[in-house]
Amino acid sequence: MTAEVAERPDDALDAVAEPVPCTRCSNTALLTIVGRCADCISDMGRNHPEEREAWKRELTTAIESRGQ
Ligand SMILES: [Zn+2]
Secondary structure (H helix, E strand, O other): OOOOOOOOOOOOOOOOOOOEEOOOOOOEEOOEEOOEEHHHHHHHHHHOHHHHHHHHHHHHHHHHHHOO
């Protein structure tokens, strides 16, 4: 029986960067900016200007709070 074998993704990249799930599309991404992956940022830039403005405000808030 091999039922006890844990399901593990290929962890070859774990030492380099920690994958984080995107808060918008839930895809795991190595790089997210205020929770959004590059695909979402690109998609927002092309198709969702209102979402992108909201995201930019979040980004500004995150940067400002980091500097305090
Ligand atoms: Zn995403």
